[in-house]
Amino acid sequence: MNARDTAAILAGLRMLQGALPVLDTFESIATDGGTYPPLTDEYIDELCERLNMPQAEATTHTIWVAAVDHRHGTNLYAAASKEDLDAQLASSCRQSWAELVPDPESADDKSDRDVIEYYFNWQAEHGDEWHVIEDIDVEIADTTEEA
Numbered sequence: 378m379n380a381r382d383t384a385a386i387l388a389g390l391r392m393l394q395g396a397l398p399v400l401d402t403f404e405s406i407a408t409d410g411g412t413y414p415p416l417t418d419e420y421i422d423e424l425c426e427r428l429n430m431p432q433a434e435a436t437t438h439t440i441w442v443a444a445v446d447h448r449h450g451t452n453l454y455a456a457a458s459k460e461d462l463d464a465q466l467a468s469s470c471r472q473s474w475a476e477l478v479p480d481p482e483s484a485d486d487k488s489d490r491d492v493i494e495y496y497f498n499w500q501a502e503h504g505d506e507w508h509v510i511e512d513i514d515v516e517i518a519d520t521t522e523e524a
Contacts, residue, residue, distance in 0.1 A: 383428055390428075394421040435516040442513060445469065447506040462510065463489040470496040477504060 393403065397418060407416050441462040443454040452469065456462040467489035474484040474492075478499050484492050493508075500506040 387425055387428055390421050390425055394418060435518045437514050437516050439512050439514050441510065443508055443510045445506065445508045459512070460489075463493060466508070466510075467492040477506075 393407070393416065396403075397416070398404075404415055405411070408414065438457075441456050441459050443462055443466055445452045445454070445466070454462055454465045454469075456465060467484075470492050471484045474496065478484075478496055484496075487495065497506065497508055
């Protein structure tokens with residue numbers, strides 16, 4: 378909701394407040410067909426005050442997520458950085474390495490990124506596992522209140 382939306386809602390609430398008690402048609406909408414009690418002058422005042430309060434500032438953060446599909450199902454991973462996600466995926470690949478990847482080299486001698494690339498490249502050609510990695514931007518509002 379932007380500032381213009383807020384202004385329109387406030388104007389509509391004040392118009393509604395001036396028309397209390399409201400027509401049955403509007404009361405049905407405002408009470409969701411009787412689910413909520415009818416609007417009162419005091420409730421509209423409180424609602425307008427809440428709408429006039431400054432909205433929490435949101436900051437954008439990137440999270441990294443991965444899905445790995447395998448013969449037992451799907452595993453989901455999430456991390457605050459690509460490196461942390463790689464560490465989670467590489468750990469999983471290393472656990473299955475000896476059973477699923479016939480490579481004379483040890484997975485422990487490879488970097489996390491190399492383990493992931495080698496493991497899933499091999500799986501793409503010979504196995505039945507696949508993975509997808511996405512970075513997702515999420516907005517997180519600062520909900521801390523100043524004293």
